Amino acid sequence: MAVVAGVDFGTLSVRVTLVDSQRGPIGTASSEYPLKRKREDPDFATQSHAEQMEALVVATRKVLAETRFSGAGVEALALATTGSSVVPVDEQMQPLDDYYLWCDHRAHAEAKEITDLAHAENLEAIEWCGGVYSHEWGFAKLLHWLRHNPEKRARFASALEHCDMVAATLAGITDPKKVRRSICAMGHKWMWNPKWGGLPSQSFLSKVDPLLDGIREKIGGEYLTSDHLAGGLSQEWAEKMGLRAGIPIPVGAFDAHWDAIGAGCRTGDVVNVVGTSTCIIAMAGQAELVHGVCGVVPGSVHPQYTGIEAGLSATGDIFEAIARRAGVKVRELAVGLDQYRAGQTGLLRLSWDNGDRTVLVNPELGGVTFGWNLVHTAQDELFAAIEGTAFHTRIILERMEEFGVPVERVINAGGIPQNNAVLNQVYANVLNKPVLVPKGTPTSLGSGIFALLAAGAFATIEDAQRKMCLPYEMYSPEPAAVEVYEELYGLYRTAYFAMGQSNAEAASMGKILPELRRIAATVRA
Numbered sequence: 001m002a003v004v005a006g007v008d009f010g011t012l013s014v015r016v017t018l019v020d021s022q023r024g025p026i027g028t029a030s031s032e033y034p035l036k037r038k039r040e041d042p043d044f045a046t047q048s049h050a051e052q053m054e055a056l057v058v059a060t061r062k063v064l065a066e067t068r069f070s071g072a073g074v075e076a077l078a079l080a081t082t083g084s085s086v087v088p089v090d091e092q093m094q095p096l097d098d099y100y101l102w103c104d105h106r107a108h109a110e111a112k113e114i115t116d117l118a119h120a121e122n123l124e125a126i127e128w129c130g131g132v133y134s135h136e137w138g139f140a141k142l143l144h145w146l147r148h149n150p151e152k153r154a155r156f157a158s159a160l161e162h163c164d165m166v167a168a169t170l171a172g173i174t175d176p177k178k179v180r181r182s183i184c185a186m187g188h189k190w191m192w193n194p195k196w197g198g199l200p201s202q203s204f205l206s207k208v209d210p211l212l213d214g215i216r217e218k219i220g221g222e223y224l225t226s227d228h229l230a231g232g233l234s235q236e237w238a239e240k241m242g243l244r245a246g247i248p249i250p251v252g253a254f255d256a257h258w259d260a261i262g263a264g265c266r267t268g269d270v271v272n273v274v275g276t277s278t279c280i281i282a283m284a285g286q287a288e289l290v291h292g293v294c295g296v297v298p299g300s301v302h303p304q305y306t307g308i309e310a311g312l313s314a315t316g317d318i319f320e321a322i323a324r325r326a327g328v329k330v331r332e333l334a335v336g337l338d339q340y341r342a343g344q345t346g347l348l349r350l351s352w353d354n355g356d357r358t359v360l361v362n363p364e365l366g367g368v369t370f371g372w373n374l375v376h377t378a379q380d381e382l383f384a385a386i387e388g389t390a391f392h393t394r395i396i397l398e399r400m401e402e403f404g405v406p407v408e409r410v411i412n413a414g415g416i417p418q419n420n421a422v423l424n425q426v427y428a429n430v431l432n433k434p435v436l437v438p439k440g441t442p443t444s445l446g447s448g449i450f451a452l453l454a455a456g457a458f459a460t461i462e463d464a465q466r467k468m469c470l471p472y473e474m475y476s477p478e479p480a481a482v483e484v485y486e487e488l489y490g491l492y493r494t495a496y497f498a499m500g501q502s503n504a505e506a507a508s509m510g511k512i513l514p515e516l517r518r519i520a521a522t523v524r525a
Helices: 049-065 110-122 138-148 151-154 162-170 183-189 202-208 233-242 255-262 316-326 376-404 421-431 447-456 461-469 479-499 514-524
Strands: 005-011 013-020 024-032 036-038 041-047 076-083 085-089 158-161 231-232 248-250 267-274 279-283 295-298 304-310 349-350 366-369 411-413 435-438 472-475
Touching: 005 049, 005 255, 005 447, 013 049, 013 158, 013 447, 024 049, 024 295, 024 479, 036 435, 041 049, 041 366, 041 376, 049 162, 049 233, 076 162, 076 255, 076 447, 085 138, 138 151, 138 183, 138 202, 158 162, 158 183, 162 183, 162 231, 183 295, 183 304, 233 279, 248 447, 255 267, 255 279, 255 411, 255 447, 255 461, 267 376, 279 376, 316 376, 349 376, 349 479, 366 479, 376 421, 411 421, 421 435, 421 472, 421 479, 447 461
Parallel strands: 005 076, 076 248, 267 411, 411 435
Antiparallel strands: 005 013, 013 024, 036 041, 085 158, 231 248, 267 279, 279 304, 295 304, 349 366, 435 472
16 A cells, blocks of 8 residues: 655645545645736736745645544655746746746737748747747747846846746756756646657747747756656655655646546547636647647656646636626536526627637637627626537537547546536537537546555556546537537637637628737827
8 A cells, every 4th residue: 555645736835635645635635826817917926935835734734634544654756847937047947036836928929930940940849839939838938037137147048848847846956957857847837748859949930039049058958757766755845745765756737737647538438627717638649730729749648648738718717707707606606507598599609719729829819709789697607608618618629630630539638527417418519429528527546556656556547547547527529419510610710710819701800809818008108
């Protein structure tokens, strides 16, 4: 028997779960930390490394106290985090600023410059991240920081992804050159791939902006899958957390990727990790390009398979925004949604409130709802938003299938599906596929599985999944609803591609949303 700690850093809190190799999860606790936003700049979203680490200590000690389990008996600790969440550090690994959180969207211009130059230079890497480099990703955020913090540039030594920074901190690493970096993080967000020898060339990066001179070396080092160790828990952090020093910490990953493992993902599965946003995770036996999909990276989810990531930039955040504007909580607004029928609202809602991550990869978009009349309610919009996120998910799954990614099972994981039967049934009807939902909360279970592997409790991920993963509840498609959604999906798909991109066929519609953003930004300035 082995007991380990699985850690999951989310957008607003950290969860620590103790996992027993025989009994599965035996206890979980969480602790919150603030998300820093600015009303005058809706693209701004940062978080403090120190506050996150304080929350980790609180959550760890809380779960040990609640389970009455001795921290000395915990045999490994593994962690997953948000991403791309980027922190610049100095030569002693001290943060020079807060994290640019995954949902920080200030780096629009930098992302466009990277994308444009990549296509001009025929950089292969750009095709493997969907043809567009995102404002949510590492190089764009780092360049934005360098441009806007000239007084701190002289102290800049490196930039780290959230998962790598936390693992290095816990392991007591004080030299950026000694950090073992996550292939999951660097592959999906920094254009790393063994196919072209790692990161894009320094000559390319310097052409983007001379501020990136030398950056390839500064973020160099070992790039590893999560069946390798980032280090062992330092004495300092062992004492703070109430654990034993020296226990192994595997190389970390992004929360959605490990949530997929914790949800039982295997080849042929697609896991929708539905939370504030949606990450769509799949695995394939070999690497194939998927146009418009965020990343195709060997070893990023399961060390032996190619990981594929796509997603929606906002899901739960959209539901929260609708409820907030109505002056109620989502839970209150959702009461009675189980009585709604497919298409009854007459509304069609595009899920672009935070831009489009996949398949258009266009941050300049905004939420759109068609069909309003004078008696529609906030609850009508909430139901239409659930339908809209399901339609957007279908757009993505069809694109993946078009490029050879098998979609045999659909699993809804993350924080929302366990508490929203209406959403799961709508997804089953829109996708016209059975939707499986873990009976319980799989969040941080994936971290627990990798911690169990590090502790030597299981030989393979599959062995651990068979023992640890939760059973499923299945939502089957309802024929009458499927028929209605086939019609609505045709309308959604037309609006999605007509309004979401500027081209000869849709020039007049494609300009509307970017122009609205431009005008609003001008007024704010």
